[in-house]
Amino acid sequence: MNWLILIFAGFLEVVWAVGLKYTHGFTKPLPSVVTVVAMAASFYCLSLAMRSLPLSIAYTVWVGIGMVGAVLFGIIFLKEPVNLFKVVSLLLIISGILGLKLSSGA
Numbered sequence: 001m002n003w004l005i006l007i008f009a010g011f012l013e014v015v016w017a018v019g020l021k022y023t024h025g026f027t028k029p030l031p032s033v034v035t036v037v038a039m040a041a042s043f044y045c046l047s048l049a050m051r052s053l054p055l056s057i058a059y060t061v062w063v064g065i066g067m068v069g070a071v072l073f074g075i076i077f078l079k080e081p082v083n084l085f086k087v088v089s090l091l092l093i094i095s096g097i098l099g100l101k102l103s104s105g106a
Helices: 002-023 029-049 055-077 084-104
Strands: none
Touching (some): 002 055, 055 084
16 A cells, blocks of 8 residues: 555656646746645655655655656657657666565565
């Protein structure tokens, strides 16, 4: 269950990271509220997952999910450039996340 909470926390991290782009320095009310709520919820879910998952794994997986999600959002929806180096880097991050999950024994 803590892994599901951690994955959800990572998804919320993607939401607030993307939301930051649309807040325009927290001058736009609706994106700002969505971003702050997603931040708070993401941190809360991360803290719940850390009750039983080690810090070194939970935090790194959370950040990794956020990074991969933000990059994919940028590529798919914002038409950010993609190249072989970016794809290989994402695959390395994903393999690191999976490796940490497998190493946790949970």
